[in-house]
Amino acid sequence: MKHTIEVKVRFSETDLLGHVNNSSYFVYLEEARVEFFKKTKPYSKEKSFVVASVKCDFIRQAYFDQILSINTEVVKIGNKSFELNHEILEKETGTCIAKGQSAVVYFNFEKQKSEPIPVEMRHQLEEYLSTKTQTIQ
Numbered sequence: 001m002k003h004t005i006e007v008k009v010r011f012s013e014t015d016l017l018g019h020v021n022n023s024s025y026f027v028y029l030e031e032a033r034v035e036f037f038k039k040t041k042p043y044s045k046e047k048s049f050v051v052a053s054v055k056c057d058f059i060r061q062a063y064f065d066q067i068l069s070i071n072t073e074v075v076k077i078g079n080k081s082f083e084l085n086h087e088i089l090e091k092e093t094g095t096c097i098a099k100g101q102s103a104v105v106y107f108n109f110e111k112q113k114s115e116p117i118p119v120e121m122r123h124q125l126e127e128y129l130s131t132k133t134q135t136i137q
Contacts, residue, residue: 001128002071006091008060009066019061027085029054029100032070036084047115052081053103058097067091073088074128080114081105082125 013024015034037049062068069091086100106117117125 003032003128004069005032005035005086007068007070008018008033009062009068011064011066014064019063022058023060025030025056025088025098025100026054028068028070029056029102030084033084033104034074035077036072036128039119040128047084047106047108049104050107051102052105054100055102056098056106057101058098060090060098062090068097072128073130074125075102075130077117077122077125077129079116084116085130122125 007028009020009024013020013027015021023061032052067090069089071087072091074082075085082104084102084104086102087096088098088100089095090097106121106128107113108115
């Protein structure tokens with residue numbers, strides 16, 4: 001199952017060339033992750049997920065006032081981390097604008113170290129696991 005949000009491109013996210021600035025895509029990916037986390041609720045005050053890595057490949061240009069759909073799905077679940085794939089599409093046409101990846105680690109803030117993902121959180125993540133991949137034990 002994929003988690004999807006929509007973003008309307010704001011003028012402040014564009015550059016002198018009139019298209020969305022590359023740094024804005026990372027804000028879109030962050031917004032998609034935050035909304036995904038709200039849906040799956042995989043956090044508490046003491047423990048939560050932290051982003052270890054984010055990557056974005058730019059496929060086509062996006063412009064002011066476009067509405068973008070961002071699909072997020074889990075592609076791999078490890079012992080202490082998982083990976084997300086994001087696809088940014090132009091909503092009206094379905095054209096792929098960009099593709100992103102995030103590596104996320106379950107982290108204990110008090111101990112300042114990673115820990116195994118709890119079983120109940122793993123089950124929530126598995127609901128969004130792509131059918132193209134498998135859980136890693």
